[in-house]
Amino acid sequence: MTGADRRRMQEPADAAAAATRAAQPAVLITGAGGEVGHGLMDALKDDAATALVGLDIRELPEEYAAMCAETLRGDICDATLLQPLHERYRITHIYHLAALLSSRAERDPEQAHRINVDGSMTLFRFAVEQARRYGEPVTFVYPSSIAVYGLPDLATKERAGAVGEPQFLDPVTMYGCNKLYVEHLGRYFSRHYRQIEMPPPPPPVDFRCVRYPGLISAHTVPSGGTSDYAPEMLHAAAQGEPYACFVREDARIPFMTMPDAIEATLTLAHAPRESLRHCVYNLGAFAPRAEGFAELVREFFPQARITFEPHPKRQAMVDSWPADVDTTAARTEWGFAPKHDLHTAFAEYLVPAVKRRYGVA
Ligand code: AKB
DSSP states (O other): OOHHHHHHHHHHHHHHHHHHHHSEEEEEEETTTSHHHHHHHHHHTTOTTSEEEEEESSOOOHHHHTTOSEEEESOTTOHHHHTTHHHHEEEEEEEEOOOOOHHHHHHOHHHHHIIIIIHHHHHHHHHHHHHHHHSSOEEEEEEEEGGGOOOSSHHHHHHHOEEOTTSOOOOOSHHHHHHHHHHHHHHHHHHTTTTTSSSOOOOSEEEEEEEEOEEEOSSOOOOSOSTTHHHHHHHHHHTTOOEEESSOTTOBOOEEEHHHHHHHHHHHHHSOGGGOOOSEEEOOSBOOBHHHHHHHHHHHOTTOOEEEOOOHHHHHHHHHSOSEEOOHHHHHHHOOOOSOOHHHIIIIIIHHHHHHHHTOO
């Protein structure tokens, strides 16, 4: 190698080092105004070494905006929104939460594809540019979903039990198709990016993905999802309102509490790279039938008025999702260990917190 060659190789490294010195380390959260976004911001706000940058289509509530070094309001597909961040921040982690959930996505599939897929591609491009400038891959944390699965019928769902990550990947919803495709994009950017170049460039992205089950929070009621029947049932009972559940009594999918989902997402984000053998991990903590969930709600709120009035299309989506998921990979590779089972979720987290929230004795 000549001296000129050595200088040519050294220059980008020197430029990256200078840029790194000038820019502040930061975490970017898209969809920061949603329930997972709030949970992540609550958990990350005290890390003085890392700035938070929150992006959402809506204005962030003041309390959460105050946790951020910078907030961006706008469309996730708008690359110009992100452009100014390159100069100011070295983004170490992206938590890409912005998405249109499953029921909403079925009402406007084209829009869902734009937000869920094109929006993700905008973020991957942003990560590539960050990696080029700062000479380090960006840890890209992506919540996927049980919606990536598509079980063909109830008999197969019953037989399959706890489904593993590579099984039944034939989603029937636009949202599920979008999530599965972005999982593949993440694997591409972290393992095969520009593979034709010799030598191939270092991976711009360290992609880490969890497939969330239905999530239940005591503090927020989700909207636009199809697993929403469980949190809706609980929040209605706590407010003394009747609730007509949009799936059958025997409908069954996995769930976990919001605090366990936040904890798991952060644990995966910070797990040592060498311990991770997969890009995508199932998460889940309990998998009751809708009727089992209603029984527990009635146990804690004896006045609860719950009926079952299945919506055929939303029911079909839930029927296509697994009754349970196999979480062995997450448990063994990075120590996934949810604190709440179904009973402690109610007794120790959901019921005390929703009672406080709605001022119930
Ligand atoms: C939805 O219902 O769309 C989401 C999910 C299962 O990912 N909660």
